[in-house]
Amino acid sequence: MKTTSHRPILVTGAAGQLGAVGRTVTGLLLDRGLPVRAMVRREDERAAALRAAGAEVVVGDLFEPADVYRVVNGCRRVYFGMSVSAGYLEATVTMAAVAREIGVDALVNMSQMTVSQMSIQNTTPSPQQRQHWLSEQTLAWSGLPVVTIRPTVFLEGFFLPLTGPSVRDRGRIELPFGRGKTNPVAAADVARVIAAVLADPKPHLGRIYELTGPRSQDMDGIAREYSDALNREVTYADIPPDDWVRQLKQAGLPEHLTKHLVTMAELNRANRYDRLADGVERVTGQPPMSVREFVSLHADKFDGRQSLSKTTNTKI
Ligand SMILES: NC(=O)c1ccc[n+]([C@@H]2O[C@H](COP(=O)([O-])OP(=O)(O)OC[C@H]3O[C@@H](n4cnc5c(N)ncnc54)[C@H](OP(=O)(O)O)[C@@H]3O)[C@@H](O)[C@H]2O)c1
Secondary structure (H helix, E strand, O other): OOOHHHOOEEEOOOOOOOOOHHHHHHHHHHHOOOOEEEEEOOOOHHHHHHHHHOOEEEEOOOOOHHHHHHHHOOOOEEEEOOOOOOOHHHHHHHHHHHHHHHOOOEEEEEOOHHHHHOEOOEOOOOHHHHHHHHHHHHHHHHOOOEEEEEEOOEHHHHHHHHHHHHHHHHOEEEEOOOOOEEOOEOHHHHHHHHHHHHHOOHHHOOOEEEEOOOOOEEHHHHHHHHHHHHOOOOEEEEOOHHHHHHHHHHOOOOHHHHHHHHHHHHHHHOOOOOOOOEHHHHHHOOOOOOHHHHHHHOHHHHOOOOOOOOOOOOOO
8 A cells, every 4th residue: 555645646637728727737746756646538649748747647527426536546635627617516516525535635726816706795797706616615614625726817728818819910919808907827827836735735724825927907018018028019909898709609619618708808897807916926935927928938829029038847
């Protein structure tokens, strides 16, 4: 039988799509020499890359209790996160039931910063945000040793896919965010926080970490950071919300995700994303990445002419 310290840390959602937090967490834990069991939904080249990097790769579905039992069994700690999905709450409750049955010494739960403003009397129309709020309640009732991660909007998971094409083609960030301020955080920084917590969870148990970037500013300010990073003019166009909804529908996004994005835009216009939190620096000892650094790092995707040296070191 393996001693406790040799039992792996489970990372769910490890293949990675938009924010790819799970994939980055896997790489950071492996860099620390910690054994990782990486849960993926299917065998593909992403699973092969995780295996090649040294992770034990397991295939399973977070909606299937027997799969969840199989992947958690033998692990000492868990990172729980998956893509924005209509069944998020069901998957969380399934994970909580299994983790209680098996016993783990830490469960790090991905949530959202909007939950900090939510209560029984004050919810939002986003089905994803509501499910995160309910998931947090459920995990609190579970008695599990939970650490809650509440990031604001991701640079990788939102700004890169939703501003990359228009910045590339027209030099414009086109979003219905009005004059509201925002302070996006790099998913790479979110992953650094989660990896630090998983490596040594004891001092963090029961805590909630709110994570933002270093500066809250309106979209003109964000556009100036893009311009500085790309060495060309990028401006902000405050497009009508209905046009944006049409674009999202044309792109064929699932209804759950579309409703979530539409709520995000409404909250931005109401200045509800004007946030500043110190979770990244408090946990990792390093400040979060700025928009300018992020756009420089990913300049190829915004078709920039210059890229600063890389500031993250993620192998996977
Ligand atoms: N994007 C943002 O701005 C933002 C901001 C704050 C918080 N968050 C939170 O961050 C989380 C998303 O993190 P992320 O962007 O890192 O995730 P992601 O990369 O989009 O997804 C992670 C993985 O989850 C897997 N997955 C989906 N359904 C599954 C299932 N039923 N069983 C097993 N695996 C499944 C996907 O597998 P496949 O690739 O094989 O489909 C995907 O690779 C959500 O909780 C979201 O609310 C996001």
